[in-house]
Amino acid sequence: MNQKGLIVVVSGFSGAGKGTLIKRLVEKHKDRYTLSVSATTRAPRPHEEDGKDYFFLSEEAFETLVKEDGLIEYAGYCQHYYGTPRDFVEDKLAEGIDVILEIEIQGALQIKAKYPEALLLFVTPPTMEELKRRLEKRATESEEIIRERLLRAREEAKGIEHYDYILVNDDVDETVKHMHRVIRSAHYTPERNEEFIQRIRAELDDI
Numbered sequence: 001m002n003q004k005g006l007i008v009v010v011s012g013f014s015g016a017g018k019g020t021l022i023k024r025l026v027e028k029h030k031d032r033y034t035l036s037v038s039a040t041t042r043a044p045r046p047h048e049e050d051g052k053d054y055f056f057l058s059e060e061a062f063e064t065l066v067k068e069d070g071l072i073e074y075a076g077y078c079q080h081y082y083g084t085p086r087d088f089v090e091d092k093l094a095e096g097i098d099v100i101l102e103i104e105i106q107g108a109l110q111i112k113a114k115y116p117e118a119l120l121l122f123v124t125p126p127t128m129e130e131l132k133r134r135l136e137k138r139a140t141e142s143e144e145i146i147r148e149r150l151l152r153a154r155e156e157a158k159g160i161e162h163y164d165y166i167l168v169n170d171d172v173d174e175t176v177k178h179m180h181r182v183i184r185s186a187h188y189t190p191e192r193n194e195e196f197i198q199r200i201r202a203e204l205d206d207i
């Protein structure tokens, strides 16, 4: 079967709990999954580390990376650039490890166009009241930024149909298990196993 890793895009409203889900998933299955660290031009939040949470870059440095084709996708989000560095993703896929990209919808669509076998997951809280509550609880952002992110959520909600699966995150442990099952299943679809199919057909021809 397919020995190459899959790109797994995880999108969802800011405050949907994507970060926590992905962290748990990767901790539980270190041999199968890894998380891509994005480049961004936004400023670090207080607890964030350069090289771990993001590569924090100046606009100039980001633009250079784009020109050199060092990103497999990039997008503007709330006045800043975000993008996925190419080398790490391609190396890990070749090693047979699934690479998780926690990215927004414009980037997700670029990935789907370039890597049709990629799996696109959309994470949402059960209700939008709950989303607002989670954003307020996080309290690392001003009221204005929270409002901006809720407005952005309305935009992103228009693109949910482009994703392969919706994950309703009401219980983190259950959602992590569900996410793992969905990703494992994706490895066995015919369109992600063309080489295998060609091989068994050729073997049948030889019998």
Ligand code: 5GP
Residues within 6 Å of the ligand: 011, 012, 014, 038, 039, 042, 073, 074, 075, 077, 082, 083, 084, 102, 103, 104, 105, 106, 107, 108
């Ligand atoms: P935050 O500023 O809250 O860390 O991220 C803002 C948004 O940017 C989130 O929706 C996050 O998923 C998205 N994002 C993070 N890294 C990337 C990336 O490399 N590419 C794209 N397109 N979006 C990203």
